[in-house]
Amino acid sequence: MVLGLLLVLGALAYVGLGWLQARRRQRLGFAQATVLAADDSALGAPTLRSARFRLVGRPDHVVRVGRQLIPVEQKPRARRVQDSHVMQVAAQCLLVSDVYGVRPPYGVLVLADGERHRVPFTRELEQRLLATLEQMHAWLASDEEPGARWMGGRCRACGYFATCWE
Amino acid sequence: MLADLERMCYSECMEGAGGGPYVTASEVGAFVYCPESWYLGRRGQARAGPAVERLNAGAAAHRRIGHATDTLVAVDLARRGLLVAMLLVAVALVLLVLDVGVFRGLVPVFG
Numbered sequence: 554m555v556l557g558l559l560l561v562l563g564a565l566a567y568v569g570l571g572w573l574q575a576r577r578r579q580r581l582g583f584a585q586a587t588v589l590a591a592d593d594s595a596l597g598a599p600t601l602r603s604a605r606f607r608l609v610g611r612p613d614h615v616v617r618v619g620r621q622l623i624p625v626e627q628k629p630r631a632r633r634v635q636d637s638h639v640m641q642v643a644a645q646c647l648l649v650s651d652v653y654g655v656r657p658p659y660g661v662l663v664l665a666d667g668e669r670h671r672v673p674f675t676r677e678l679e680q681r682l683l684a685t686l687e688q689m690h691a692w693l694a695s696d697e698e699p700g701a702r703w704m705g706g707r708c709r710a711c712g713y714f715a716t717c718w719e
Numbered sequence: 720m721l722a723d724l725e726r727m728c729y730s731e732c733m734e735g736a737g738g739g740p741y742v743t744a745s746e747v748g749a750f751v752y753c754p755e756s757w758y759l760g761r762r763g764q765a766r767a768g769p770a771v772e773r774l775n776a777g778a779a780a781h782r783r784i785g786h787a788t789d790t791l792v793a794v795d796l797a798r799r800g801l802l803v804a805m806l807l808v809a810v811a812l813v814l815l816v817l818d819v820g821v822f823r824g825l826v827p828v829f830g
Contacts, residue, residue: 556812563805570798577791581784588792593785596792602741610744613784629780630773641748648744682747689742689750692758699754712766712774713756 582625582663586616601648606686612645616661624649625661634670638662643682646674 578584590598591614602609612624624645628638642660650656662670672678692699701708701717708714742750750757760766766774 556808556815560805560808560812563801563808567798567801567805570794570801574791574794574798577787577794581787581791588788591785591788591792593782594788594792596788604738607738607741608744608747609741612744613781614788627781627784629784630777635752637748637752640751641744644744644747685747685751686742688754689746689757690739692754693740693742693761699758701755702753704753707753710770711753711756712768712770713759713764714770715767716759716764717755 580667581614582627582661582667582669583614583616583623586618586623588614588616589622590615601645601652603648603651605651606647606683607690608644608648608686610645610648612649612660615649620655621657622649622653622655623657623659623661625663627663629663629665631664634662634664639672639678640682640685642672643674643678644686646672647679647682650674 575584578586588596590596590612592598592611593613598611598613598615600609600611613627614625616623616625624642626638626642626645631638639662642662646657646660657674659674660672662672664670703718708718711717746757746761749760
């Protein structure tokens with residue numbers, strides 16, 4: 554009788570915790586994945602470093618989906634996907650590919666309220682990323698300044714507004 | 720936003736061995752957003768105004784996400800433990816139902 558009751562209580566707790574976990578996973582943006590690494594947590598996350606591309610980074614999460622390693626970038630204050638977010642996720646995908654030798658088919662961007670966006674790591678995106686990296690390294694090598702360009706609201710909201718425009 | 724570790728990494732990576740300085744993944748995003756602000760950030764120029772508060776709020780939100788991940792991992796572990804405990808209880812229950820005698824002390828378990 555007691556054992557039966559324990560079993561029923563255990564099963565209820567198991568199902569209840571599972572429901573809570575599903576909601577938490579949803580909010581974090583990885584419903585069907587196993588978390589392998591997490592920045593800002595006890596789990597920790599390795600710094601991925603590629604000498605080939607002279608690129609380093611640490612994804613907010615690295616999760617396993619099937620046999621794939623997927624980088625997850627959290628943007629908890631963003632309401633919409635921006636090109637800069639996409640390129641950052643692409644850079645994380647390139648790092649995962651170069652460090653672990655397994656090309657992620659996509660990276661994940663999680664916006665405010667857990668809104669999840671898949672960023673396909675296509676060859677086109679990779680080419681854009683490599684071109685961007687080339688530009689960045691060229692600026693660093695030249696030691697010249699790119700120079701300010703007026704971008705309206707983006708400039709007004711920027712922490713360097715006074716440096717560029719006053 | 721540059722993660723703390725990536726920022727720390729600058730000192731190591733700014734003059735990466737063989738081929739010049741490294742850039743971080745978040746810098747790639749910053750560069751695409753605005754090359755000039757990326758350049759100023761790279762040079763260590765301090766930000767001013769509400770943007771600083773937004774950066775701090777972003778860092779705090781990331782810490783909350785890290786904490787939520789810890790909870791997720793801990794509860795996953797607890798669920799696994801619960802499942803094992805339930806299996807043991809279920810086995811005990813089956814043995815009792817089958818009345819194998821071990822629980823009554825009628826059958827010697829050892830010797």
